[in-house]
Amino acid sequence: MKKQIITLNINGEDLELRVAPTDLLVDVLRKEAGLTGTKIGCGQGDCGACTVIIDGKAVLSCLTLAMACQGKKITTIEGIADQKTGEMNPIQKSFLNHGAVQCGYCTPGMVMSSYNLLSHNPKPTRGEIKRALSGNLCRCTGYILIFEAVEACAAEGGVL
Numbered sequence: 001m002k003k004q005i006i007t008l009n010i011n012g013e014d015l016e017l018r019v020a021p022t023d024l025l026v027d028v029l030r031k032e033a034g035l036t037g038t039k040i041g042c043g044q045g046d047c048g049a050c051t052v053i054i055d056g057k058a059v060l061s062c063l064t065l066a067m068a069c070q071g072k073k074i075t076t077i078e079g080i081a082d083q084k085t086g087e088m089n090p091i092q093k094s095f096l097n098h099g100a101v102q103c104g105y106c107t108p109g110m111v112m113s114s115y116n117l118l119s120h121n122p123k124p125t126r127g128e129i130k131r132a133l134s135g136n137l138c139r140c141t142g143y144i145l146i147f148e149a150v151e152a153c154a155a156e157g158g159v160l
Contacts, residue, residue, distance in 0.1 A: 008070065095146070
């Protein structure tokens, strides 16, 4: 399939990338843009490991065509840290401080879904946190530490 050059705005930067019409965003992010923080889990939209934010909405990048993202703002796990200092976002720090990370494979997707939730709802209830993370699967932590990390981040001032 013939590739063409498109411009994608990723983490606030316009990147010209070679993309085929059938290329998935997760593959373009990892292979073309070199942003490997977004993980490929199930490849079917069931696990949430590939979650990114597109125009303020959490999206599964394994189900999203890269071509469909032209003109949209894409934020990956690399893009939520302070771009000048490299300092982690408060939700990233909270995951680490609360032991909400074990093998780490689900972590980027969990963090992005949590970041998106707190961006729109800075004081979520436990039920709202569970709903926001319901599309993200974790095999290691049992979720409680993840919920506690999100609650702590909210209590400490949120993600922005």
